[in-house]
Amino acid sequence: MQHQRQEEFRSVKQHRDADAKREMRLGYLQNHVRGQEMDFQRLHRIMGVKFTPEKPDSVQDIVKASLSHEQRNASLLHYVGVQNAEIEEIEEQLRALESEEMTLGVEAQKADAQHVTEVATAQSAETRGAAVLEGIGKRDDDLKKLCPVVETLCKMSGAATAIATEDGGILVLKGCRPDTLAEYMRLIDEAIKELRARAQSLPTASGNEFLRDFLAYHEVCTHPTVMEIRKELETAAQKVKEQKEAKVAMGGGGGNEVADLNNGLLDATSGHAPME
Numbered sequence: 001m002q003h004q005r006q007e008e009f010r011s012v013k014q015h016r017d018a019d020a021k022r023e024m025r026l027g028y029l030q031n032h033v034r035g036q037e038m039d040f041q042r043l044h045r046i047m048g049v050k051f052t053p054e055k056p057d058s059v060q061d062i063v064k065a066s067l068s069h070e071q072r073n074a075s076l077l078h079y080v081g082v083q084n085a086e087i088e089e090i091e092e093q094l095r096a097l098e099s100e101e102m103t104l105g106v107e108a109q110k111a112d113a114q115h116v117t118e119v120a121t122a123q124s125a126e127t128r129g130a131a132v133l134e135g136i137g138k139r140d141d142d143l144k145k146l147c148p149v150v151e152t153l154c155k156m157s158g159a160a161t162a163i164a165t166e167d168g169g170i171l172v173l174k175g176c177r178p179d180t181l182a183e184y185m186r187l188i189d190e191a192i193k194e195l196r197a198r199a200q201s202l203p204t205a206s207g208n209e210f211l212r213d214f215l216a217y218h219e220v221c222t223h224p225t226v227m228e229i230r231k232e233l234e235t236a237a238q239k240v241k242e243q244k245e246a247k248v249a250m251g252g253g254g255g256n257e258v259a260d261l262n263n264g265l266l267d268a269t270s271g272h273a274p275m276e
Contacts, residue, residue: 133237154187159187
């Protein structure tokens with residue numbers, strides 16, 4: 001009975017071991033099948049073609065889809081290479097533009113400083129031009145005040161007759177004014193020389209105190225003529241006007257040259273001694 005029980009136990013154990021082996025093998029196969037199914041599902045998601053064991057042609061579809069994907073990947077890799085080359089080129093251009101921006105910024109600062117200097121110089125030139133014009137007006141006023149005195153000298157020296165016949169009487173038509181003042185002074189000088197010559201020919205020239213004083217030479221300061229002063233003033237005013245027009249046409253440029261020219265003109269016009 002003990003032997004029989006042992007045999008039954010062995011038989012049951014062998015049967016149980018066989019069942020366990022079959023279940024283990026079945027579980028392994030099921031897991032393997034599930035893994036393959038998951039692989040096929042992943043392949044289906046990637047390739048877009050579903051494998052079905054009932055259709056052997058699905059394998060060819062998968063191969064074709066794989067080749068198509070490889071071509072697409074190769075094209076994408078080439079595109080990525082082109083994009084990388086373009087990115088490097090753009091970065092190089094960006095660095096060049098940043099360098100150019102820095103250079104332009106420095107030049108813009110210099111231009112702003114130069115513009116401020118030019119504006120200040122232009123304002124100074126305009127002020128000096130106004131001073132020149134004011135000086136011209138003042139000189140004209142002074143010359144106009146001198147005209148009545150010159151007319152009186154003409155009458156007293158006898159130059160009025162010469163003025164009436166000068167150039168057909170043109171000085172009489174114009175009258176004594178700043179632009180004809182030099183001609184009046186010239187005729188007065190000629191009349192005075194004639195009077196001196198007549199006085200020297202008189203027998204009483206050396207004995208008469210008034211004639212002696214009239215004939216004596218007096219040292220006087222040398223002054224420019226009225227016409228020279230007027231021409232210089234008119235030339236200075238014309239140059240100032242031209243420089244201002246050029247400055248306006250050029251948008252404010254050339255202020256340094258205008259200032260230098262005006263300084264020279266002012267020095268030229270203000271360097272004469274005042275008239276007595």
